[in-house]
């Protein structure tokens with residue numbers, strides 16, 4: 495069951511002046527507020543109705559941008575860079591480290607709902623590759639030890655204490 499309420503979704507839309515031009519920003523806020531890192535069907539419908547935007551258009555945006563999901567994901571989205579140059583020779587090794595540390599494979603979410611593993615393209619931190627991005631934080635120069643500590647921090651809810659490992 496969603497922790498979001500209709501009132502909260504309306505409040506988010508109000509914050510953006512109920513402006514259909516702000517649809518992406520509204521959807522991002524709704525996704526963040528969901529606690530599941532996804533835009534649920536009922537809220538997509540409410541947004542469509544309130545902003546007078548066709549539901550098909552709302553779904554088109556949600557499915558076009560990789561940052562959106564319609565299905566529940568973990569509290570922490572671990573996005574592992576797969577682009578050359580930082581991921582060229584290490585990408586699969588880093589993926590294996592994350593899969594080992596989390597116990598799930600790419601695209602899956604840990605049973606505690608904390609971590610979802612995803613692939614991403616360049617996040618602009620090639621000089622410290624291999625790299626993974628979690629929210630706004632970029633973790634560089636990844637080693638198996640670092641990956642293990644990052645996953646543990648996500649599960650323990652103290653990722654902010656990992657600041658010294660960001661780049």
Ligand code: FES
Pocket residue numbers: 575576577578579580581615616617618619620621623625
């Ligand atoms: S190629 Fe990975 S951050 Fe640029």
